[in-house]
Amino acid sequence: MSPFEYAPAPESRAIVDIASSYGLFINGEFINGAGTAYKTINPATEEVLSEIAEGSSADIDLAVKAARRAYAKVWSKMPAAERGKYLYRIARIMQERAREFAVLETLNNGKPIRESRDIDVPLAAAHFFYHAGWADKLEHAGLGSAPKPHGVVGQIIPWNFPLLMLSWKVAPALATGNTVVLKPAETTPLTALLFADVCRQAGLPPGVVNIVTGAGATGAALVSHPDVNKIAFTGSTKVGKAIAREIVGTKKSVTLELGGKGANIVFDDAPMDETIEGIVNGIFFNQGHVCCAGSRLLIQENVHEEVLERLRHRMSQLRVGDPMDKNTDVGAINSAAQLGRITELATAGDNEGAQRWSTPCDLPTKGFWYAPTIFTGVTQAHRIAREEIFGPVLSVLTFRTPAEAIEKANNTPYGLSAGVWTDKGSRLLWTAARLRAGVVWGNTFNRFDPTSPFGGYKESGWGREGGRHGLAAYLKQGEQA
Amino acid sequence: MSRVEIRKTYKLFIGGAFPRSESGRSYEVVDSEGNFVANPAMASRKDARDAVVAARSAFPNWSAATAFNRSQILYRVAELMESRREEFTNGVSLGDSIGKGRAGKIVDAAIDRWVWYAGWSDKLGSILGATNPVAGPYYNFSIPEPVGVVALIAPQDSSLLGLIDLLGAALTTGNTVVVLANETAPLPAITLSEVLATSDVPAGVVNILTGRTKEVAPWLASHMDVDAINLAGVAAEDVQKLAGEATDNLKRVIAPKSRDWLQTPTIEAMTSLLEIKTVWHPIGI
Structure with missing residues (x-):
């Protein structure tokens, strides 16, 4: 063995408990989806990890209805400081279960455990912690004296940073008083489904966060649902343009975080x-x-x-x-x-x-x-x-x-x-x-922080995520308000 | 016998020059009683594309000009409009089909609108920018920057004030602009171009086309080198189609909103034409 070779140092996967199948997380509980289940794998081994429900448009409708009810009856009526406390709880639980999230992320995504452990999961928790503090200070964000949430937000996230992108989307949406229907990426649903358990442990009111797994058709059903007020999408420029075109002529707002060639x-x-x-x-x-x-x-x-x-x-x-x-x-x-x-x-x-x-x-x-x-x-x-x-x-x-x-x-x-x-x-x-x-x-590259706005010019998207500027994506602007 | 007046030839304004339409076309503008007033140029797709090229060429210098410099130039536009107040009043009276008294008030508001926007250019960075306290040894700041080339389909319910209201927002933020003027009352916009040409506004920063909205606006909506489009003057039935075409390169689209142009604009008029750039740098010795 040369001085620069390393002995294997595998992280134990004993900490995660992956169910043989998962349903959809709607209105605070897991239900069976109407669609056909599909298998999710570990891309490093091709081992099947679990069976995942494919959300149908009927399932999306159920989730949007749950989010609407939660918005109208609970979340929009709750004092902002209380809302923020739920986000603090979520941040803390994510920190407490950080190892579990990191292992699960690496198993389902294929990224090195060093990155999921040191970057993805800590940053995800930090996003909740940061936005928790905004909940009762939104009138100071420079977006008007009484900024209003959109209502029900549909969010579609990619497979490259499954949990981190969830937190970039869910944390600001909840902090600003919206309720959420989230569609994780087809190939990487597991940490989002574990996040559903975090919502349970945090005592988050049912329907505030709904998670509907599936592929492109599930996302398309979410985008076209008439009772969704805002779409937030991270993914390819091709799909982003299709979403932008789809929502033209509707009252929906949209933010897009798309491709790049940096x-x-x-x-x-x-x-x-x-x-x-x-x-x-x-x-x-x-x-x-x-x-x-x-x-x-x-x-x-x-x-x-x-x-x-x-x-x-x-x-x-x-x-x-x-x-x-x-x-x-x-x-x-x-x-x-x-x-x-x-x-x-x-x-x-x-x-x-x-x-x-x-x-x-x-x-x-x-x-x-x-x-x-x-x-x-x-x-x-x-x-x-x-x-x-x-x-x-x-x-x-x-x-x-x-x-x-x-x-x-x-x-x-x-x-x-x-x-x-x-x-x-x-x-x-x-x-x-x-x-x-x-x-x-x-003189650096690929640094991220919840306080730092992120988003693209030109065909890389619309809007920003993170920082004070990112709040604008989840609050009604100007004449919408 | 009274003197026969020398009439003005109304032409396009592209890249600081006043060309006729490359198509050779013009169209008749009449007053509220149907009397002949002028034959402005009827711009074509090629004219629109030329205007975009001119706006793109002007963008690096205009966007890099200091905010103070842009501020002074916009104030200079107000000065020159004031000196031609009577001409503008006659133009607005004719264009908006209103009396001279009301037209005068609208011209006053238009001049004051330039002054209002002139004062914004060196405030926006402080109000909209930020230093972001990231959790690490980095200096991190966010600043507003112009979105780029803006196509502005000027409102049809106001020949001058509505145009200046939306144009000022685009210019004070450092964008360059292709204007498609009010279709039936384009003359005040062309008179404005004569002011812009003599106000230290660099060539190509504002380009003004006259012609048929239904013909020219779609070429601007689908143009791949236009970064944002304000659909103010687009007919209601065409807005959805043009907004859809604008998604081909993910233009920032500003939908038409009916409003009283005499009212002071909101800051969204400017923020909708800005991008936020965030810069990171390590801190260390």
Whole structure:
């Protein structure tokens, strides 16, 4: 064993108790769905974890009715401070059951336990804690003297951060006085269903949070339900546009947090150790299943070779494999479908003339895996420079002048995130001001916090989540109020 | 015999120039009694696209101008309108089919509206921005930024004040604009373009088209390089269709709302044309 090899350090899964099947969480209890059940798996092993109900439109209707009743009879009448106390309770219970959530998240999503344990779950609890405090202070949020909730909110979340996206959606919705019908992602329902148990333990009034599992059709039924006042969606730009079009002509409000093709710009004076770590974190965090990933690396030409050499060296140290191993850096791809999409786009990279380099690593035989990969010689016309890969694949481009970096960085219909690496403060701020993106990380990447607004320009979405600005998504604005 | 007056040729305003429509078309504008007034240009899809190109080209500099600078320029627009108050009063009287007295009051309100918006440009950052106390060694701040190129379908119930009310909101926030003027009463908008051309408003920041709303508005709604669209002047039966087309590139859509243009606008007129950008940086030595 060389000094840099690690003994296996698997996290125990004994802490979780996965039922053989789950129903839908409506009006404070689990009921059988009207649709056909489907299997949810561990993407690292393809082991079936449980059977999940597929919510039908009748089920969605039941859930919306429960949410409406809870809104009209309980939640909208409750003093705001009391409402906030339920959120504090939820935050505390999530902290108390953090290990359970982390293990379950890793089993169902394939992300490394180190990330679910240290990032997803603590941030999810922090979102509830942060928004709990807003509940009785909304008149100070700069959104009018008596801002009003929408009523019943339909929320659809993705599979890349199942619990964290739940908390980004549910916490502000409840704090502002709305009730919720949440549809988790098809492939990652388990932590949302465990969250239902948190609602039970917190004594949350029935119907305030309803969780209806299922696939696209279940989400579509939620979007088109006439008694839903607001839709909040996180997912692909394609589906986001379809939702935006669907709700045109209705009175529904909508916020969208969609795709990205984030530029990560490295100037020649960048602090190199931190930059290499930041590039790796930007694209290989969570297997690259990150809407704000730094998936286009723009390197100033005179440091191009140096950056690539150090990047390849650093990537070679990444430990790819068992997500339950506490030393794992890169886990499993979430689904066969996503692996197919990554493979297709990477093949397009080959075919269009970019040069592929992947880390030398042994991938498990079962489950869905993709070795961390970079493409060099990428041009702006290549599909891998234009389309969101949503996997551990980095496209490398170069630039000579700051103006060229800006031009290339902004040459995308997306506008979610960007990164800038330089030791010069004035250059960093100059660059940040010109990037058409909702979040700019200077000398860091992929940082998140409940107090920090997150969301995109252009086709990356409508509205913000987090911070004071995120509250606007769940309160009626202007003439709606 | 009385003197034969020199009439004005009303043309488009694109990229700081006053071209005729590339289509060669014009249409007749009449007064409330049906008398001939002028033949303004009837803009085409190509004119609309040219205007978007001009607005996009003007965006980097206008959005990067200091708020103080934008403030002074908008105030300058008010100054120049004041000096042409009588011309605007005649135009609004004709355009809105109202008496000179009421038209004068509307022009006063329009001038004052520029002043109101001029004062906003360097306040918005303080009011809408934030420093966010993140749980880590990072400095984190959020600032409002303009959404980009805004298409403004000017209201049909007001030839000047309604336009300025919505245009001022877009300009003080740093956006560049393509205006489709009030269809039947486009002349005050063109007179305004003459003021804008001489008020230090950089070329391309405001572009004004005249023509048929039903013909031109859909091209702006579906244009992939327009970031936001205000549907104020779109006929009720067309709003849904245009809002749907605007989703092709997820434009920010501002739905028409009927309101008394003499009333002071709300801050939403401006916030609906802003994006929030959040910047992170580590703190350390």
